[in-house]
Amino acid sequence: MTNNFSTIRDVLRYAVTRFNNAKLFFGHGSTNALDEAAYLILHTLNLPLDKLDPFLDARLLPDEIDSLLDVIRLRSVERQPAAYITKQAWLGDYHFYVDERVLVPRSFIAELIPDQFSPWVGDADAVLTILELCTGSGCLAIMLADAFPNAHVDAVDISADALQVARRNVDDYQLQDRITLIESNLYSAVPDKKYDLIITNPPYVNSASMGKLPEEYQREPQIALAGGADGMDLVRSIVAGAAKRLTPQGVLVVEIGNERAHAELAFPTLELTWMTTSAGDDMVFLTTADKL
Template sequence: MNNPLQRYGNLVTVRDWLRYAVSRFNRAGLFFGHGTDNAYDEAAYLILHTLHLPPDLLDPFLDARLLDSEREAVRHVIERRVTERVPAAYLTGEAWLRGRRFEVDSHVLVPRSPIAELLDEGLSPWVEAPETVMRVMDMCTGSGCLAIIAAQAFAHAVVDAVDVSEPALAVAKRNVAAYGLQDRVRLLRSDLFADLPVDPVDVIVCNPPYVNAASMAALPAEYRAEPELALAGGEDGMQLVHRILESAPDFLNPGGLLLLEIGHERPHFEAAFPTLEPMWLDSEATQDNILLLTREQLLDGRD
């Protein structure tokens, strides 16, 4: 039997394998955007994870020589990334968002929502006193990452983490347990608001499926590997957004806030809801991707 490492005889150190992986990824034309945005960072992450090394500590190990078993493990993960064209997070079973680790698999989106940054800031200045927020809902929770960050941002709040997907809720359950938040984060299965009791909350955060049909058809393989249920928003991306905006005010307390991510769909949002005037919120990496509406604005929009 041929030794698969024979052709890689000159690749001995972490530095060697890092150079090789970057070249391999660039030559294959991989798409990045699930935690990294370039071949170097993606290669470094995959190699460090495979070698069970700290994900943020590359330099001390660059010239470390690898055992044959380690070389084979690194070779294998590099080849999987190239041939399977899935996000690195699905290969490692984890994703990092705002310095937090979350378990993931192919039943959930890879955590990357810019809403996380706004939650880390306590939704300031729109929430004046985070300690007064007692109820939060994370609609379309997926891995549960935003529900967990919301529970950390609002220390006195109970958070309802809602999703229609049972496999997604199973992932969320493990993440909630990993952060010890079982007493404050409740996992609920529902088709948006349809199967929930009306029990108003102070804040709803939502990263719904919003990708329009033309954009879905053009997605690179790495994005097509994510669950279509969590991405596809119909012809104009607003199919589920209509339902969310219609029902949300019934589930918000007076003065309550809806924070909604819609990606690059602002033109479609404005065409679909011409009478609404949301506040568009920026994050470090995005503009016009997140909107904020009050309960009162949502009620007025029904008229």
């Protein structure tokens, strides 16, 4: 088979056709077959990820073609997310190590962190303690440590496997002194102290939606997705425990994806502020200690 390919252009065309024929789902960074194919090819060949054109007509060695065909197979036949194949993912301007032990990073909270949750958080320098629940790969904890320079972040996950990935990312960003990783079922093993911010992107997919997830999402740890019948099982526990964990001016930020209707049913008496993200005003809510 390798004799049929000689250049990157050949393999790129082949990959795009394979990806389109397979009707792949693009929800982990790329939005289309061409971008995903270009990324996987450039990464596999250890070429700059933003420079495809100069290399399009470069001739490939037989072993390079074999490697590329293997990557195309993993993506199109086994439906592995690209991030699991390359072991890397981006969130905003940050890049992280990822593998099958964690969700591929994607969070609308990540869009809100660079603005330090303004105007609800008045003075970012005064934020000293942050609790991030369901940290997974540690991506939000790292972004939070960057955005709030005086804060210490306690990053929690129930999965010891996920925390091993988070440890690698925290070490890569040299934030060992500012982020403490804690294996805990939500608040159960969290230190008995007050936090200025509690942030979470918990499992929130309702059980009806779980069965309809694309195959790529089914490659991810299901414990990190499934939120029970209405998607709110963990969210209820997080909200219930936040009141006694927040400082008097403390803020709770919760991502709930497409589950706004379920969230409003789950908390009919709680005043929720819906924050604006690239996907609209339905993905992330905020509430404050005084409301809780």
